[in-house]
Amino acid sequence: MLLTQGQVSMAISSSIVLLFTLILFLSGYVLQQRTVHSLQAAIKPRLPKPLPAPKPVAAPSLNVKWARPIGQRVGSDADFHEYISQQTIDWSRLGYVQVVKEHVELCSAMMVFADLNRLKSPAKRILLFPRAWLQEKEGESPSSSLTTSRRLLRAVARRYGVVLMPMQTIVEGSDDSLPSSYSLASIYSLVDYERVIHLAAPGVILDAGPLDSLLAFSKSQPLAAFPATSERNDISTSLFLVHPTVSDYRKLRELRATEPMTDLNLFRRSFAAPESLLSTWSLSLGNLVYESGTLRDAIDGFNATIFIEATAYVRLSDPELPGPEYDVPYYDRVRLRPQNEEAGAVWAKLYDTFRERRMEICGLDLETWTTPVLQAEEASQDEVPEEKQRPGEEQRAESEELQVQDL
Template structure:
């Protein structure tokens, strides 16, 4: 018992001494802080020093106290009001930076759009039946997300009477965009909903009726009745497709005198810095906007054709004042025949033209019939049609294939071929494997050719609404 009492007394004494030491430490610390504050208050500091700025602010605040009790309460104990105002200033600065960034992006976008307006793709049509091929080229450019201008030149003697105001064009484009968005949403809903066939058929019928009743922005302006009655069905189809090119593909329609509907008329289109003419019917495989913007300056750029001259299928032109007049003086008139046009281009620009590689810029469908052959009669192993298709910029449907003795045989165009199973496709060929030397039958060229033909037939129906003409 006595031992426990002694232990308690000892513990109490230790606790008391510890508490006294703690209090003395606190007092000593407060006095030290007070001494330091007094030292910094009396010590001279440069005006730019943070402590000097803070002392000046406190002095000003003490001399001009705010009458608001709310402000006093905020200023008390740590400067809450100052923290809030700093936060507001930071938010304001962030908002200002965001607005400046948005303005900068809008200006950059505007400059980019102006840049793309100075380059473009040109299509020429001199026959009603060729308008669809030109529209399909613009459809390819949309698919490839090209931003460059699209120009469609046609004879002014067609008298299409397609004049509409800019506001009418924008309104038609707006209606078209809304209709396409609505139809896409309906298709998505039909694909996701699991309903019975009867309900699906009813919904599809309702959609068709509403689409027929809706205004069609792709309908061209109405013609006076007496003029409409005199025109052929081909005229009305061409007129509809020209209007489609303007509304759906933002093409610039450019009627010209009949004798000037020629690719070399681009030489005189000085509102543009560079233009590309691509002969149709064809498929555009790659976006060539960067080529238009950044290619070296040359009056004419073109690949070579099979004879070694400049090709008239793919022409990139830098318009210049007086260049077309120079060409006219050289020849007197420009041939509308593409064979004659190629000879003319080669004659005038053979030494000054920038030569582009034929592959991948100017690939023909006939190339898939004429693969390189080795001395043993087998196809060269380095010939890969799938690689040609992947790397090509532009593939022209030249409606031909080379047969024996250098002669050519006609091949129907995609819309004139009754069936892709007809015996006109490229034949499968024996190819020697690298490494083991074994031979195998390769049908890649035939498959690629059928893919090109079938794709063109389908797009012609979907975009132009034209069926096969076989």
């Protein structure tokens, strides 16, 4: 049976209408289901999300080469891997301490704690700072430096779990507003700790493993200091490993009260070398502490990669510079940069990293540094003190007296 043209047109039109009707129905059904699911989700009671599974805390990266008691070299590395696994270390009684005497030092100390936190050191962190910073003076508003220091104290305690310990002046009754009234000897007041390490700031910690191992496996003795020279005849303040006791704290305070002296002289007079130095074996394993100024003595063949891998802490100390926290002219930095290409690159990177992290951690730019200039002014004649004019006056009086006698 043949369909007419009208019937064909009708069939096509009906098919199109049915197709679009089906599409419209399906789209409406999908929208309806979405709406229903949204309403169900809206009226469904919200249950608290389950707590995430606790992440296992990684064990501290103790360097087996440094895990030997001071002054001893016993067994191989394999033996000491077993030795470490058998040790039970009470990290709550081991710590790193920073001593801050003035406001400009606080950010550098905070950066040391930030490095320890970044490198996941398990030891405690303690900050000693002047007790006077917590005291309010009647009728006086705190200075901008004090306000900034209080902000940084809150931040370092909150971010890095640092224990804040206000310290008193080393000599009772001295001016608590002067940095010289405080001393590194206050470290010995931390008698709740078995051993603490003090690193001279400012600096950058490249590897906390050697420092943690030295702290964990050393013998407790009053002082084990980094030697000032290769001859090992004096201590330096670059690194102190201290066993705090009340008796040593009292002894240091009594000696300091006899006469003014620097911390270096105080410790050198109280602790003899080489008995109070880190052992040669401990220092032979790598650069436990390295002074940035020594990079200028680098010889040909200096390898930056090996240096960074073998160094635990770099103290940023160049005699010609006031410190990395100060902004010095660019040409001065270029002049002092090590001549060795790789050593110069390491030196520049350390200072640039310090500047970037100072802003990142403390929110502070570099301090402005101006070279002090001494100016001598000649006193004018009318400004000569009265006692200097008096001899001339006496001469005139004597001449007048002679003239009267002649008459």
